[in-house]
Amino acid sequence: MLAGINAPKANMKTLKSRRAMLDTLMRHLDMVRLSAGITAALLIGCTGLISGDEGGGGGNTSPQAAIALQKFTTDAYPIFSTVCATCHVGMEPKFLAAAPTISDPVATMRATLLGFDPAVVNLEAPESSRVLTKGAHSGPALNAIQSAALLGWLQAEKDAAGAAATTVIITTDKITPLLCTGGIAGDIAGCTTGDASHCCPINVVTLDSAGMPGAEVDFVAQPLSSDLYMSDIYVKASSAGVYMAHPLFVSWPVTGDPIPDTIDRFFAVKLNLAATTAAVSCPGPSCDHIGAGAAAFVGFPPQNRLSITFKVLEASHPDTTVPVASAGCGTLGFASFLSAVKPDIQPCATMCHGGSNAGAKNAMDLSGLASTTNNNTCLQVRAHVNFQTVAQSGVLLAPQAGQDAAHPFKLAAGSTPTIADFQTKLNTWISVEASEQ
Numbered sequence: 001m002l003a004g005i006n007a008p009k010a011n012m013k014t015l016k017s018r019r020a021m022l023d024t025l026m027r028h029l030d031m032v033r034l035s036a037g038i039t040a041a042l043l044i045g046c047t048g049l050i051s052g053d054e055g056g057g058g059g060n061t062s063p064q065a066a067i068a069l070q071k072f073t074t075d076a077y078p079i080f081s082t083v084c085a086t087c088h089v090g091m092e093p094k095f096l097a098a099a100p101t102i103s104d105p106v107a108t109m110r111a112t113l114l115g116f117d118p119a120v121v122n123l124e125a126p127e128s129s130r131v132l133t134k135g136a137h138s139g140p141a142l143n144a145i146q147s148a149a150l151l152g153w154l155q156a157e158k159d160a161a162g163a164a165a166t167t168v169i170i171t172t173d174k175i176t177p178l179l180c181t182g183g184i185a186g187d188i189a190g191c192t193t194g195d196a197s198h199c200c201p202i203n204v205v206t207l208d209s210a211g212m213p214g215a216e217v218d219f220v221a222q223p224l225s226s227d228l229y230m231s232d233i234y235v236k237a238s239s240a241g242v243y244m245a246h247p248l249f250v251s252w253p254v255t256g257d258p259i260p261d262t263i264d265r266f267f268a269v270k271l272n273l274a275a276t277t278a279a280v281s282c283p284g285p286s287c288d289h290i291g292a293g294a295a296a297f298v299g300f301p302p303q304n305r306l307s308i309t310f311k312v313l314e315a316s317h318p319d320t321t322v323p324v325a326s327a328g329c330g331t332l333g334f335a336s337f338l339s340a341v342k343p344d345i346q347p348c349a350t351m352c353h354g355g356s357n358a359g360a361k362n363a364m365d366l367s368g369l370a371s372t373t374n375n376n377t378c379l380q381v382r383a384h385v386n387f388q389t390v391a392q393s394g395v396l397l398a399p400q401a402g403q404d405a406a407h408p409f410k411l412a413a414g415s416t417p418t419i420a421d422f423q424t425k426l427n428t429w430i431s432v433e434a435s436e437q
Contacts, residue, residue: 062160064156064159064160064162065160067156067159067160068153068156068157068159068160069107069110071152071153071156072106072110072153072156072157073106075149075150075152075153076110076149076150076153077106077109077110079142079146079149079150080096080109080113081109083139083140083142083146084096084131084139086139087138087139093116093118093120095112095113095116095120095131096109096112096113097112113131114157117270118268118270119267119268121154121157122264122267122268123154123157123158123161124158124264124267125262125263125264125267126151126154126155126157126158127151128263128264128265128267129150129154130268131150131154132147132150132151132154133387134434134435135431135434136431136435137434137435138435169309170210170211170309170310170311170312170313171209171210171307171308171309171310172205172206172207172209172210172217172307172308172309173205173206173209173307174252174305174306174307175203175205175305175306175307176303176305176306177203177221177228177302177305177306178201178203178221179201179221179222179223179302180199180200180201180220180221180222181196181197181199181200181222182196182197182198182199182200182358183197183198183199183200183358184200184358184361185200185202185220185231185232186200186201186202187199187200187358188200188201197358200220200358201220202218202219202220202232203218203219203220203221204216204217204218205217205218205219205306205307205308207242207313210308210310210313211313211314212238212240212242212313212314212315213238213240214238214239214240215235215236215237215238215240215242216235216236217233217234217235217236217247217290217308218232218233218234218236219231219232219233219234220232221302222363223302224296224302224394224404225404226299226301226302227296227297227298227299227300227301227302228251228296228297228300228301228302228304229294229295229296229297229363229394230249230294230295230296230297231293231294231363231383232293232294233289233290233291233293233294233295234282234283234287234288234289234290234293235271235273235287235288235289235290236273236280236282236286236287237273237274237275237276237280237286237287237316238275238276239275239276239277240275240315240316241272241273241274241275241276241286241315241316242271242272242273242313242314242315242316243270243271243272243273243312243313243314243315243316243317244269244270244271244272244273244310244312244313245269245270245271245310245311245312245313246266246267246268246269246270246310246311246312247266247269247290247308247309247310248260248261248264248266248267248308248309248310249261249266249297249300249306249307249308250306250307250308250309251297251299251300251301251304251305251306252304252305252306252307253301253304254304259299259300259304261297262298262299263386263389265291265295266290266291269290269291271288271290272316272317273285273286273287273288273316274286274316275315275316292379292382292383293379293383294364294380294383294384295383296384296386296394298392329375329378329379329382329433330433332432332433332435333378333382333429333432333433334375334378336428336429336432336433337375337378337381337429337433338372340425340426340428340429341378341381341425341426341429342369343425344417344421344422344425344426345366345369345381345422345426346369347416347417348364348366348399348409349366349367349369351409352409353365353366353367354366354367354369355367364380364381364383364384364395365377365380366380366381381395382433384398385430385433387430387434390427390430390434393426393430395426396423396426396427399411399419399422400419400423401419
């Protein structure tokens, strides 16, 4: 792997928001490299990305903030109060519940929405906000007019945040990913002999330059035509532990603009991993997945270098409960997976993904499909679902003729199952799984 480019201290910059950081990325400016000491100094008291207007307009009098408040009052509040409040004021998730320090009901709702954890709004990529992408669940889906109104408000909030806040970019060095062509993760016996069936290196992105010496992000990278599939994405803590929020993967071409993850899929991720001086076991209290632990990055050419930026990267928080490692799909989602998906995806397990093709198994491990209790198999399939644009999910497109040339097996109108039946069954499960997010 290649070491990252050392950006001189003179090039360190603060930016007005993480969205501004992405805009700067698109103007191909250098990322900021923070040493451990500098990071510690800059992060003292840092609690998040947006500062200034915490309670619905009290401390921020910028024109952008006034527009955001007006759009919430006239466009968003009527929708939330009539369509969503019946459930989400008193039932989980309570992202519309009253904030006791604010008496104005409009400001109360806005403050609760903007500060809710786990996040339901994403001001860095408003179109990916959970309040927009949830779809039909126990409540109704938004119609096109309602979605447009909420998106307009969120975009105004993004502008207000950019005008009011400054943030420090926390980033890793760039690496050139080592690509897995076959075998299980960590099998590199064939990498130097030309045996592609035994070449599956684990990439290690150290977090030293981002201020957490000894900690790292590990992953396996596989080429998918012109895109990149990453699996086994783990964060490993060091003697200081790791508290991490909102990792963003960025692809760096040799020339031209850097490419941030366009759907910002990990914006709601927070990890608090225990400190350790022993060998790290994954998953465990000092190691856990980022998100589902796997993702297909469309538009990330496999030959590009990669880096990761973070909203927060600190030592573990002793006053915060260390989370349990990811356990798989939701209860209802797993039940739907067993009934709707398992029968039709069984041929995939038998032919390739159950272990007969090591590369396929590494990409999506279906070796546990026979179990009725192991829902990590469901999680493996779930990692190939794009919940922002379900029709673009890799698990739906890979077996479809004319899609994903890197996936050799295709279903057709006369196969068993047919491609239409396969996609219908998976969509049934995806809708249930989405309702549990």
